[in-house]
Amino acid sequence: MALTQYYKSLVSEWSKDLASRDATVISNLLQQCKAELGNPEIFKTLNQNQCTQIHKDIFEIDALYRAGTSDINAFKQSIAMVLNFYKSHPNSGPEAFPQANLLTGLHLMYLLAVNDLPAFHMHLEQISPDLQANNSYISVPVKIEQFLNEGAFNKIVLTEKSLPSPYYLAFIRILMNTVREEIANNIEQSFKKLSSADATHLLLFANESEFSAFAQRREWKMQTVPEQGNIFLFEKVIAKNESVGSKTKLDTSRITNQTLFYAKQLEMIV
16 A cells, blocks of 8 residues: 555655654655545545544654755645644544644744734633643743743743754744844844944854855945944934034934843843
């Protein structure tokens, strides 16, 4: 039977260490398995437990594979199938679906990454307070949502170092890209000039080489100033100040120092 053969091959490949898996093989096997699931005739020779196990494994592997390859659009469809499958088996305990908390946590991460906060809170209400507090798969997205509300963006960066699963990484990176874009927009509106070192810190990059690619994509103009190093000039603020006269000048030195102070304090707290 084609389905059982594809299924066994898929499970065998997926059971390997993450680094040893062949992504192309897994992708092809998933496509073949899902195609076979649409044929009702193949289940006539399988009992209910076998059917449940096959569906569960294929749906879960598909969602995890999409998260691992950062295929966010495909993940949206895959995770919906997984969650619907869980809902269709309400009487099954945690031992039947040991990956359920991981997949639920990934779904919460996805909702944060696409900024669907109403759906995030709606799904969170369906999860017990105990799981929210004590299960790392669930508590991580809960904490990240709190960090976003507090503006404690550097804590999100630090969270990347202690994720409960490597499958969370794609969503953390999407969140950080969104956060950095928002910080960059605020920088462009608030500062006349900013050093490369301070910009690297404010945008939560580990070093200036990582920040350089970001600055180039934003088309930030850099000048090298003696004794000050590399400085970025922001024409939006300069043009705004010139248009209203010399009376309104931003104290960029004070704002920079204050922002950096808060960032450093948050790092000390963590």
